[in-house]
Amino acid sequence: MLLLGIDTGTSSIKVSVVDAVTQRLLATAQYPETEADIISLQPGWAEQSPDQWWENIKQAILKCHATGLYEPKDIAAIGIAYQMHGLVLVDANQHVLRNAIIWCDSRAVETGEAAFQAIGEEHCLSHLLNSPGNFTAAKLAWVKQHEPELYSRIRYVMLPGDFVSMKLTGEINTTVEALSEGIFWDFKTNSLSEEVLNYFGFDKSLFPEIHPVFAPHGYLKAAVADRLGLRSGIPVAYKSGDQPNNALSLNVLHPGEVAATAGTSGVIYGVSDQLAYDKASRINTFAHVNHHLPEQMGGEGVHTNRTGILLCINGVGIFNKWIRNIAGSNLSYAALNDAAAGVPEGAEGLIALPFGNGAERMLNNRTIGGHLLNLDFNQHTAAHTIRAVQEGIAFAFRYGLDIMRENGIHPTVVRAGKSNLFLSEVFTDAFVETNQVEMEFYEGDGSFGAAIGAGIGAGIYPDLASASGKRRPISITSPSGLSHYEPLYQRWKAALQEKLDQ
Structure with missing residues (x-):
């Protein structure tokens, strides 16, 4: 019995x-194969075509089939992971009305801030x-x-995973x-x-029926x-935002457990049993995949809180991609990593601030842009810049993790x-040493987690423990106990503060 996982990411579709x-x-x-484009019609805007996601999903599934490593008809359930916070709008005929306004779009910052004040901060x-x-919500208000006129034709408001499920099954629903x-x-x-x-004037009828995360959300249309060589009628049995799904794939389900990702954006995601929040909303709390999960599915009762506290840095992999294009797009990422390893820690004074991908929540929704500071034309090479970028991203994680510690x-x-x-190795070492935390690394990506989620939702696994208990790390990286990165981080932090004070 096989499981198919689909991860609808910003840069590409991945399936497992x-x-x-x-x-x-x-x-x-x-x-x-190459990173998908983000459509930016104005500075700070970020959109993608949901219909293009769907075309890419079909191509990814057929490409996976072409490996010949399994029988597609043996796939028994499908799970979906997706880029969080995106806005997808469809009409009564399930036709997409406009490009999706995706997670890193900044056009609605002022709209959301006005709502914060009007509804009341507390x-x-x-x-x-x-x-x-x-x-x-703020994007929809925009x-x-x-x-x-377009708004008047909306039948349903969806998140990206709801859209993918709709295309597979023809049914429209969502989750808490x-x-x-x-x-x-x-x-x-x-x-x-x-x-x-009430504040935004949204009608309840715009929102689909709510289903559990682990449950059939519909059945594959004939x-x-x-078209995809699959059996008709198999369930789409799971859908989750990419970060809760990544946590599921890493067996991060209980209070105190923490997951990280460093894709287009970077995330630290910690699980809590509290309805907690940051007073400045620099980090954000959402329902985790097992929030209010019934006891028989691995929860501790119908009203068990399981929330995910999420720190997001918009400019992570996209900054690495940007420097690759500047250094020479013919270079592989492995070649970039090797070049960075040949430069001393601290990149001989070069500092990179990775904040050039829209408003950053951990900076109080400020848009300060990306920066390379202290550039010396006689000293710094492309390799210095690559190292500075990767270290700057690791330092941004430390800045955010300190907020989470608060x-x-x-x-x-x-x-x-x-x-x-x-x-x-440069980024991993900088992350571990700067944050002084041990890291466990696992095989598989978000699409693997989506496949496991499908097995839970389809009842193939009786509970979360049986689904996640087999996961073992493929490697572990521990901090040395020395604080050799600490002065470099403090120098970086001072440069960031100077930009924030301008």
């Missing part, structure tokens, strides 16, 4: 096929666990204000997790937030099954997939 019994990764594929933080900020990441969910009333809907998250071990920037 996993043996349900052994949890062995049988095959994986990515499409397109109410937003205690009920929504966040300010409305630049999340999906469309309502600036594109009223998705609504919480969109800042539509009231954690105290366990319902759509009346205050958010026409789609024929809010009660004190990890001693962080789990991550051995992928993306964690393939760089």
Whole structure:
């Protein structure tokens, strides 16, 4: 029995096929091969085409089939992971009305801040666990204000995973997790937030029926099954935002456990049993995949809180990609990593601030741009710049993790997939030494987690423990106990503060 996982990322679609019994990764594929574009019609805007996501998903699945490493008809369930906070709008015929406004789009910052003040800071933080900020609700309000004719044709408001599920099954539904990441969910009333809907003037009918994260969200349509070589009627049995899903794949399910990713954006994600929030909303709290999970599925009762406290840095892999294009796009990322390793720690004074991908929540929704500081034309080479970029990203993680420590998250071990920037020894060493935490690395990416989630939702695994208990790290990196990166971090932090004070 096989499971198919789909990860709808910003840069590409990744799919994995996993043996349900052994949890062995049988095959994986990515499409397109090069990073997908982000459409930026104005500074600070970021959009992608949902219809292009769907085309890429089909190509990725067919590419995975082409490996010949499994029988596609043996796939019994499908799971979906997706880039969080995106806004997808469809009409009554399930046609997409406009490009998706994705997670790193900054156009609605002022809209969200006005809502924060009008609804009330205390109410937003205690009920929504966040300010409305630049999340999906504020993006929808922007469309309502600036594109009223289009807004009038909306039948359903969806997150990206809801859209993918719709294309596979023809059915439209959502989850509490998705609504919480969109800042539509009231954690105290366990319902759509009346205050958010009333303030923005959103009708409840725009929001689909709510399903559990681990449950059938629909069944594969015959026409789609024929196109993809799959069996008709198999369930889409799981959908989750990419960070909660990454945590699931790393067996990060209980209070105190922490996961990290370093893809297009960078994330530290810690699990809590509290409805906690940061008073400045620099880090954000959403429903985790096992929030209010029934006891028989691995929870501790119907009302068990399991929240994910998320630190997001927008400019991580995208900064690494940018420097690759500047240094020479013919270079592989492995070649970039090797070049960085040939430069001393601290890049001989060169400092990189990785904040050039929209408003940064941990900087109080400021947009300060990316910066290379202290550049010496006679001393610094492309390799220095690559190292400075990777160290600057690691320092940004430390800055954010210190905020999480202020809010009660004190990890001693962080789990991550051995992928993306964690393939760089320079970045991994800088991360571990700067943060003084041990890192456990695991095989597989978000699409692996989505496949395991599908097995849970389809009832192939009886509970979360049986689904995640087989995971073992493929490597562990521990800090040396020396603080040789600390002065470099303090120098970087002072440069950041100078920019924030301008």
